[in-house]
Amino acid sequence: MEFKYPIKTRAVWWERDQVCWIDTRRLPFEEVIVCTSDPGRMAKAIIDMEVRGAPAIGVAAALAVAAYARSIEDRSLSEFVEHVNKAIDMLWRTRPTAHNLFWALKRIRNKLDKAKRTASSSAEAAKALVDEALKIMREDIEANIRLGEYGARLIEDGDVILIHCNAGALATAAFGTVGGILRVAWYQGKRIKVITTETRPVLQGARLNTWEYTREGIPVTLITDNAAAYIIRKGLVNKVLVGADRITREGYVVNKIGTYGIALAAKRHNIPFYVAAPTSTIDLESSIDDVVIEERDPEEVRRVLGKYLITMPDIPVINYAFDVTDPDLVTAIITEKGIVYPPYQENLRKIIGS
Numbered sequence: 001m002e003f004k005y006p007i008k009t010r011a012v013w014w015e016r017d018q019v020c021w022i023d024t025r026r027l028p029f030e031e032v033i034v035c036t037s038d039p040g041r042m043a044k045a046i047i048d049m050e051v052r053g054a055p056a057i058g059v060a061a062a063l064a065v066a067a068y069a070r071s072i073e074d075r076s077l078s079e080f081v082e083h084v085n086k087a088i089d090m091l092w093r094t095r096p097t098a099h100n101l102f103w104a105l106k107r108i109r110n111k112l113d114k115a116k117r118t119a120s121s122s123a124e125a126a127k128a129l130v131d132e133a134l135k136i137m138r139e140d141i142e143a144n145i146r147l148g149e150y151g152a153r154l155i156e157d158g159d160v161i162l163i164h165c166n167a168g169a170l171a172t173a174a175f176g177t178v179g180g181i182l183r184v185a186w187y188q189g190k191r192i193k194v195i196t197t198e199t200r201p202v203l204q205g206a207r208l209n210t211w212e213y214t215r216e217g218i219p220v221t222l223i224t225d226n227a228a229a230y231i232i233r234k235g236l237v238n239k240v241l242v243g244a245d246r247i248t249r250e251g252y253v254v255n256k257i258g259t260y261g262i263a264l265a266a267k268r269h270n271i272p273f274y275v276a277a278p279t280s281t282i283d284l285e286s287s288i289d290d291v292v293i294e295e296r297d298p299e300e301v302r303r304v305l306g307k308y309l310i311t312m313p314d315i316p317v318i319n320y321a322f323d324v325t326d327p328d329l330v331t332a333i334i335t336e337k338g339i340v341y342p343p344y345q346e347n348l349r350k351i352i353g354s
């Protein structure tokens, strides 16, 4: 696949009728690639966050269903449809917050329903699913490139940008949403600097942002999560740029836990708070009251990197993976169709319809 910009880092891709991904749990210590056509293996990879980030989860789930479909294309059409539907149901239940997962699986399910009515063999149905999954993957990369070009218009030479969690190439099929904007700005010759939070407890900032942006040559500095508000207060950053797992019809931004606090600090100190997300993350059907915020295993908080116990072994823990940022704290939402400004309720609808 050819793209307008170099694709140096991929999170998930298609290879020899299998879905492959880089196990982000092991970065930056080891670069481990895993491939499968077993949807159960992919479900585990998504739950355990080997594959993570809303767009990457959606693409990975779609490719996993396609790979599985290919592996059972010698079965009768009715058996094929039954098994593929079960695989979709299993992947549907892996993580509840990222909209892209449901958006991608709905597209695959629609193709399956159509193939059930029109395909003359399971092989023909499997081909339709593979084509759709590859289209979802390609569209994700293209959306990130377009989004990156829109977003780069907001970035100036010399900017120091605070980011939280990884919304880079490692959170999408490739190129990234926040990562796309940083890359395009960097390729345009803007001398930007990035400050990333650690992003406890899974450490997507400390482990993934540092690895991904250093590979790209973009200067990146690490802070603890607790330092974000003080860094903003001191004027050490002049913009905030984050991704999203879901944007509701009212313009609420659901993103990595800690985003809300950063948005409040940005507002207090008058610096722009930008959200980068493809339209596949915008859910016009959901209002903020419908969104399920994932709560993860307490062990993620009790232990660092799943190993070192840092507290009393059975201490109670609250471990929300995401939080909610109110629309009035968001300066703009950058999508592949353009930059959306308030009022979001009205303007998100317009951009999705355009």
Ligand code: MRU
Pocket (backbone or CB within 6 Å): 052, 053, 054, 055, 098, 164, 165, 166, 167, 168, 171, 172, 176, 177, 178, 204, 242, 243, 244, 245, 255, 256, 257, 321
């Ligand atoms: O729990 P994660 O690592 O899947 O959370 C990821 C985020 O919160 C990202 O900011 C979001 O998915 C956008 S990725 C382009």
